[in-house]
Amino acid sequence: MADDAINELISSVAHRGTAIGVSTPPEQIRHIYSRDRWYRRGVRHRSLLGRRVSVVIVAALILAVFFAPLPHVSLFSHIVAPETRPTTTAPTATTLPAAEVTPAAIWVVGATTVWAWWTSGEAQGIERSNDAGHSWSNATPPELDKQLGDHFIKGFYALGAEHAWVTYGGVGSSARQTIASSSDGGRQWTVLGRSPSAYGCELQFATPADGWCTVIGAAAGSESVQIYRTEDGGRHWRSVYNNGPGGKTALGGLPFGCDKNVQFVNTTVGWAIFLCNGGLAPLYETTDGGTTWVRRGVAAPSFPFIDGGFADVPDLFGRTGAVGYTFHVGSSVRRSVVYVSANAGASWHAVAPPGAPAGWTVDTISPRIWRLVSGDHVLATDDGGQTWRSITSNVSLNPLYDYVLGTHVIDFVTEKTGWIVSTSSTGTRTLWRTTDGGSTWSNVAVPGA
């Protein structure tokens, strides 16, 4: 059966479904699913809590099945003997891909160093620039230049200019994932072993040895969290945290509800930032590498709001800290503030930027040096919001605000030098760089853009 015939078949079936239509009136939907009546739902509609429990149970079963064939392996102990293979060498030729290529992710790791992970049809690649994007080097693991079979690159993490990790495997979200790493800027890659989670996970590293593999559960609006820790660069992993529905009340745990993102800033300190369905998002901190979590106090702002979320994890130095936060204050209306702490992160209160309320994309260079970007304006303060200056840029930028999804779209590495990933209305991403604090932005050619 030809492509067109398949397309036509599916389209015609869908049209028949549309023609059938729904018989349930909206009032009935609202009644059945009303927030205070969820427990009255009929037999055909299990409670959301039930679904969440099911998600966790299914995930646990899958994990158990995944680890079962491995000898001497437990979910709660050191896991996964690495599958080693000889170190391989990446091709050294620099080849910028042709058009029709999409950058999957852009990783800024310094004033001049940036990594790009791109895909184009069956092709995929990783490239690195050490000269602010003037030239790029191919850093693709040699056997991973095609998206075929179990060679789809599913995740990437770069630590500085030299250290990088990829996860790769089949395209199914439950396909087993393999981890490989490079310590020379992508010239040579070594396969380290399987991902500790059957679902794959998000890698992050604080040092070349210390890393985490975080699995955020898939339930919409509420998410389980499993955290695995490595101390040898990704060869061996152990489970350090695994919440579930019971985590809501467990001492030292993360709540099961709400969308969330977990990031670590050094070998012991990490933050969990949230986006909840209405209300003020909580903030949790770990100081033991992810095993236990403490809720920090976040004061509500003085203005009314619907909901919102943190722009990033806090910048904390000594007793002072700062982090951006954007509220929804109306339909499609946003208002950004900077939350600050003067007691080592124990409590946080909002500092509003001057001028009319606006949805700024906030980057904190340090607890007192902040840059806020919106369109062709940059708001800058170097004294924790006591004095501000407004900078008009040569271009209008749209650094897509992604709440807790962990997408880094803005990064001022110094007061003057900054990067922004701007997103067009069609989803095209472009990389921009300034070396004068935001007055002049230059477009940086990125592989795939």
Added chain:
Amino acid sequence: MVKDDYAHEFDDFYRRSSGRAMGQAYAMTGNKASAEDLVQEAFGRAWRRWVGVRRLENREAWVRRVMLNQAISDWRKASRPVVAEPSTEPRDEPDLDAIWLAGALRALPRNQCRAIVLHDAVGLTVPEVARELHVPTGTVKSWIFRGHSSLALLLADSKVDVRDG
């Protein structure tokens, strides 16, 4: 906005978009009752989160995603094949194409299934599918190409099975 306004807003959204959602659901489930269940569950969740969902630029995309995830989740739990439902309206013929399609879709890798449903059943363009799935367009093209190839084989097999049976 007062509660009644939210209700009116939701009702309007439901009336405008539930038909299209039913098309997607019918293609994924192969029968009317399961499709209605899927649509009802997705819009029910939207109502429970309406304060957040209403401010989304593309509310229908949110509903589509919930339906995709829910259907795929249900497939994983259920091992029995798609069959024609006992009809309460005896005059209706079972929609064999829909049954074949639903059975074949559930055999695909999840991402291929998502891409094909959004592209072929919902009618989104490749860039639109890419935005909804948060992946590059090249990846979507690849998923659709491979999914179509697999579907062609699966549909041919299932139709032969039915004819032979």
